[in-house]
Amino acid sequence: MENSVLIKLENLVKEYPIGNTKIKALDDVDLTFVKGEFTGVVGPSGSGKTTMLNIIGSLDSPTTGSASVLGKKVEKLSHKQSAALRNKHLGFIFQTYNLLPVYTVFENVEFPLLLLGISAQERRNMVMRTLEWVHLADRAKSKPNQLSGGQSQRVAIARAIVKKPEIVLADEPTANLDAENSHNILKIMENLNRELGTTFLFSTHDEKVIQYLRRKITLMDGKVFKDEIINHKG
Amino acid sequence: MVIPKLAFRNIWGAGLRTWLNVVALSFSFVAIIFLQGLYNGMNNQMEKATADAQYGGGQYWQSSYDPYDPLTLNEAHGVIPDDLLKLVDDKKAVPILIRQATIYPNGRFQNVLLKGIPPEQVVLSVPSLFLKTDEETIPALIGNRMAKSTGLKEGDYITVRWRDTNGTFDANEVKIVKVMKTNVPEIDNAQLWIPLDKMRIMTEMPNEATMIVLEKDSQFNKSIANWEYKDLDFLMRDLKALFLTKSIGGSIFYLVLLFLAMLAIFDTQILSIFRRKKEMGTLMALGMTRSKLIQLFTLEGAIHAVLAAVVAALYGIPLLTWVATNGYGLPEATDSYGFALGNRIFPSYTAGLVVGTTLLVLIVTTIVSFLPTRKIAKLKPTDALRGKLT
Numbered sequence: 001m002e003n004s005v006l007i008k009l010e011n012l013v014k015e016y017p018i019g020n021t022k023i024k025a026l027d028d029v030d031l032t033f034v035k036g037e038f039t040g041v042v043g044p045s046g047s048g049k050t051t052m053l054n055i056i057g058s059l060d061s062p063t064t065g066s067a068s069v070l071g072k073k074v075e076k077l078s079h080k081q082s083a084a085l086r087n088k089h090l091g092f093i094f095q096t097y098n099l100l101p102v103y104t105v106f107e108n109v110e111f112p113l114l115l116l117g118i119s120a121q122e123r124r125n126m127v128m129r130t131l132e133w134v135h136l137a138d139r140a141k142s143k144p145n146q147l148s149g150g151q152s153q154r155v156a157i158a159r160a161i162v163k164k165p166e167i168v169l170a171d172e173p174t175a176n177l178d179a180e181n182s183h184n185i186l187k188i189m190e191n192l193n194r195e196l197g198t199t200f201l202f203s204t205h206d207e208k209v210i211q212y213l214r215r216k217i218t219l220m221d222g223k224v225f226k227d228e229i230i231n232h233k234g
Numbered sequence: 235m236v237i238p239k240l241a242f243r244n245i246w247g248a249g250l251r252t253w254l255n256v257v258a259l260s261f262s263f264v265a266i267i268f269l270q271g272l273y274n275g276m277n278n279q280m281e282k283a284t285a286d287a288q289y290g291g292g293q294y295w296q297s298s299y300d301p302y303d304p305l306t307l308n309e310a311h312g313v314i315p316d317d318l319l320k321l322v323d324d325k326k327a328v329p330i331l332i333r334q335a336t337i338y339p340n341g342r343f344q345n346v347l348l349k350g351i352p353p354e355q356v357v358l359s360v361p362s363l364f365l366k367t368d369e370e371t372i373p374a375l376i377g378n379r380m381a382k383s384t385g386l387k388e389g390d391y392i393t394v395r396w397r398d399t400n401g402t403f404d405a406n407e408v409k410i411v412k413v414m415k416t417n418v419p420e421i422d423n424a425q426l427w428i429p430l431d432k433m434r435i436m437t438e439m440p441n442e443a444t445m446i447v448l449e450k451d452s453q454f455n456k457s458i459a460n461w462e463y464k465d466l467d468f469l470m471r472d473l474k475a476l477f478l479t480k481s482i483g484g485s486i487f488y489l490v491l492l493f494l495a496m497l498a499i500f501d502t503q504i505l506s507i508f509r510r511k512k513e514m515g516t517l518m519a520l521g522m523t524r525s526k527l528i529q530l531f532t533l534e535g536a537i538h539a540v541l542a543a544v545v546a547a548l549y550g551i552p553l554l555t556w557v558a559t560n561g562y563g564l565p566e567a568t569d570s571y572g573f574a575l576g577n578r579i580f581p582s583y584t585a586g587l588v589v590g591t592t593l594l595v596l597i598v599t600t601i602v603s604f605l606p607t608r609k610i611a612k613l614k615p616t617d618a619l620r621g622k623l624t
């Protein structure tokens with residue numbers, strides 16, 4: 001159970017056409033992720049981190065090869081099916097937060113639950129509990145433009161985890177944050193990983209993030225350059 | 235039920251941006267309805283003015299009379315039959331005698347219609363009372379356009395040549411006693427109005443007339459030998475046909491208007507949707523399906539249009555009602571499509587116009603919300619998330 005495979009990438013290739021040529025953003029990637037991982041994908045800019053997370057998140061499809069997520073082959077899903085996969089099982093955290101500007105904090109976090117058709121009472125409970133985890137229960141009625149960057153990213157985390165998805169994908173979640181907020185965010189995610197068993201997959205080139213990772217995958221020019229398990233002393 | 239809820243949440247949450255959109259959209263409603271109403275009002279006024287000045291409540295034509303054939307005009311006169319004479323005596327009808335004649339303004343030669351009308355008549359809006367003089371000279375009344383084209387002024391004398399009942403030419407001087415301001419070309423262009431009794435003497439046609447104009451709303455329509463009854467619908471037919479061709483010009487005008495309104499709608503709707511491309515990408519990432527996304531944004535567009543209709547009603551109804559009662563002043567020179575207009579136009583809004591415009595703006599807004607949304611929803615989520623306007 002503890003070692004059940006959630007994500008399996010096989011011979012994954014992603015090419016983007018650029019004019020008449022194409023560039024390989026991912027070049028024959030084979031990786032497996034199991035339940036409960038707290039894993040970072042690192043590597044220089046342009047090495048393919050975002051591309052990999054997007055394919056796992058079924059936001060994009062591979063050119064060749066296969067990405068199976070929770071037993072479903074992403075490249076074979078219809079639009080409806082991939083929307084359902086994202087809605088039920090995946091949470092996203094973006095570098096730019098991507099909160100819905102006209103909604104309050106509460107409504108932003110509530111949104112995925114509305115799509116899932118959860119009752120009003122249950123939605124309220126779930127949203128408020130989640131906002132407590134990210135220490136923002138008192139800002140439920142605020143609008144995103146009234147929040148700092150760190151607070152915005154905490155709302156985004158709450159929105160990603162409120163439905164308790166199996167996997168959370170976070171693309172450079174701390175890139176726009178200062179050191180204190182970055183640590184804060186990482187600690188929250190670490191906590192959620194431990195308490196809920198949610199699998200976290202980041203992309204990052206932030207040293208502050210790397211120290212929290214338990215597995216570090218290094219990409220170089222679209223290829224897996226290194227894949228290490230990190231043993232923390234503490 | 236989640237889509238309507240989200241649509242209202244988005245609209246409400248957008249606050250000022252919603253209201254700016256809605257107010258801009260509402261201008262389209264009010265502008266289209268106002269201008270189209272103005273145009274209708276113009277037509278109605280033309281019809282009414284024409285009926286008042288020319289057609290009354292129907293006419294009896296002497297059987298030879300054919301307004302489209304000037305050659306028959308010389309035969310088109312006859313003694314007024316008793317039934318009609320009684321109406322004339324009761325001031326419920328007015329006889330008009332029409333002959334061809336020639337005038338020589340500034341040495342030029344011009345064919346005109348000589349029209350005899352009793353000065354005291356009250357059936358038509360022609361200001362015939364100016365023809366009631368004690369002078370020996372024959373007084374004549376012309377319209378402002380006739381005055382302009384011939385250069386005649388009040389007080390001018392002009393020679394008129396005509397044929398009497400035997401076809402013999404005769405000539406005399408007439409004095410222009412009044413230049414009347416009129417909007418109706420049919421009582422103005424190339425016409426010289428003189429007192430009926432004087433004209434009967436000039437032409438040796440005692441008790442005769444070419445047509446009898448009934449008073450407005452007259453119910454009289456008895457058939458009378460040698461005289462043909464023409465009801466108002468028949469008389470107005472040409473004018474209505476003219477309005478129809480004019481309304482082709484009018485519909486181009488309407489299309490231009492609609493185009494401008496569309497620009498406003500395009501600007502508010504399409505741009506605001508493209509600006510929300512990244513938001514749509516986010517919604518896709520959160521698991522919203524394409525069709526739900528399209529439903530949501532299209533519904534938002536439609537709600538915008540409905541709100542705009544409500545806002546337009548709030549200020550449009552009082553505004554347009556005020557203009558309809560007080561009239562809309564047009565510059566003197568406006569003489570579009572060859573019609574002279576009254577100085578004040580009273581717009582007339584029909585239910586069809588209001589309902590039609592409302593539906594049209596609603597549909598257009600909905601479509602211009604639907605199309606760009608569909609375009610974005612077809613993108614891969616990653617492309618939508620990038621958010622650049624393309």
Ligand SMILES: Nc1ncnc2c1ncn2[C@@H]1O[C@H](COP(=O)(O)OP(=O)(O)O)[C@@H](O)[C@H]1O
Pocket residue numbers: 016017018023024025043044045046047048049050051052203
């Ligand atoms: N939509 C795209 N079109 C063309 N090239 C792209 C696109 N997205 C990414 N790339 C290219 O693919 C490579 C990998 O990009 P990305 O996955 O964003 O890297 P990283 O996230 O590690 O910075 C880069 O060379 C980038 O320029």
Ligand SMILES: [Mg+2]
Pocket residue numbers: 049050051171172203
């Ligand atoms: Mg990246």
